[in-house]
Amino acid sequence: MNQTYYDGGVPIIPASSNVFMTIASIAASLLSFYSLLIWLRIVLTWIRIPGQLQENPLAALLGKIVDPYLTWFRGISSLKRSKLDLTPLVALAVLSVVQSMLRLYGSYGRLTIGMVFALVLQTLWSYLISPVFWFLIVLLGIRLFFCYKRSPQTISYITMLDSMIGGVLNWVQNLFYPKKAINDRQLITTSLIFFIACYIGSSLLLRFMIGFFTNLGF
Structure with missing residues (x-):
């Protein structure tokens, strides 16, 4: 069992906890970057060059990275109304919660x-x-x-x-x-x-x- 020691009233976080905090911080940064890729994917789907028949190569590349995750939410029919599709926002919201949890643990060692x-x-x-x-x-x-x-x-x-x-x-x-x-x-x-x-x-x-x-x- 990990123990927390004190030096002059200031808690000293065990080395094992420091490792987990570092991993959590790195994971939070990776999720932040992944969220950015999702936003880029969304924006590029809105941009259509007149006369362009094929999908933008960058959008296609991003699709291979982020679409498998977005597909998890596309089956929720209640999030789709006519031309309004809220599934990407829900997907980003879930990532934001997990990212924030990891960032908090990475900063304070507790959640x-x-x-x-x-x-x-x-x-x-x-x-x-x-x-x-x-x-x-x-x-x-x-x-x-x-x-x-x-x-x-x-x-x-x-x-x-x-x-x-x-x-x-x-x-x-x-x-x-x-x-x-x-x-x-x-x-x-x-x-x-x-x-x-x-x-x-x-x-x-x-x-x-x-x-x-x-x-x-x-």
């Missing part, structure tokens, strides 16, 4: 259950919850702008936006204006204020929960 919960919450917020909030807020802001600048040229944009956030608007209407007819300007304004308030409230709640879990002794 508690509370720290793990705090890391999971922070990662979920950074990779999923916060981006979804901002996505909705931006789309609602654009939609509200078109309410004041409605013209024949903007009808197609309004239709496209409504196809993306129509379900959210219906949910807000049923929540605040059940069985009541209101104009789209009032509904979108209410939705925008509601989601901004939810974002601020969720951010404050997250800070409290992260602080609580981090200070747990186990």
Whole structure:
């Protein structure tokens, strides 16, 4: 069993623990580099040169490295909505949690259950919850702008936006204006204020929960 000795009140970490901490730090760095490769793969799939029939050679090379890992998450149908695919974000979030755990252990030589919960919450917020909030807020802001600048040229944009956030608007209407007819300007304004308030409230709640879990002794 490893023992921790003290020199003038300062804990001395055993040599065996130092080895594991070094390995954890190296593994965290490798995962950070792997996450960067995934981001490059995602960006390169968005870039299409006109007239190019074959896949970018760099993208193909990165695909051989990162696609086997991303494939683990592509079977989760709930993460796919029309043209929106959240599986790469979930894959990156999982890597981020593991990487953060390794980095913490590599720095302090210990990892508690509370720290793990705090890391999971922070990662979920950074990779999923916060981006979804901002996505909705931006789309609602654009939609509200078109309410004041409605013209024949903007009808197609309004239709496209409504196809993306129509379900959210219906949910807000049923929540605040059940069985009541209101104009789209009032509904979108209410939705925008509601989601901004939810974002601020969720951010404050997250800070409290992260602080609580981090200070747990186990």
